[in-house]
Amino acid sequence: AIQMTQSPSSLSASVGDRVTITCRASQDVRGDLGWYQQKPGKAPKLLIYAVSSLQTGVPSRFSGSGSATDFTLTISSLQPEDFATYYCLQDYDYPLTFGPGTKVDIK
């Protein structure tokens, strides 16, 4: 199975900060990489698909980049509603695998 890692596992930031989360795959996943936001008690929400495509309705402060094994989610200016846990997901190969998550909380 393709192993996904994320860094950092958690971070503290302030409103308005630029936040970057990294996801690394144990092998090339081509462009089959997405990012999700999850708030406590809620289902995950798709933010980014195909590495860098913004899901409909997601604010443009979210962006994704990367290729092969190294990917990044960037929040350009953190808003109060962005405090949550973020997961990457590769769907290049079975089994689909999620990263362990990055928790973003208030500084």
Place this chain on the structure above:
Amino acid sequence: QVQLQESGPGLVKPSQTLSLTCTVSGGSLNSGSYYWSWIRQPAGKGLEWIGRIYGSGNANSNPALSSRVSLSVDTSKNQFSLRLTSVTAADTAVYYCARGSRFLGWQFDYWGQGILVTVSS
């Protein structure tokens, strides 16, 4: 608007079988542009993909669970189901059903609200 809703027992005894159903409204399970998945999350932990099924009935599951997992689909009821046999406390989790979309690189665009299943005697 597509909606997914999980249903099933919230408490299952060890060694028994966990059975969950996801009812889909606002969309058809028959479309080849989507597949239907189960994903679970133990309390305070990350997400684990369990498996997926197409409206045709073709299915794949996580090798870590595949010997215990059975997926099925009932297009007449617009439902798909999960059976997980021989459960232990390690299977205690919130179980989500979700839709993977070809238009979104097969990522999951719609999710159910989740159902907590506790394995305990």
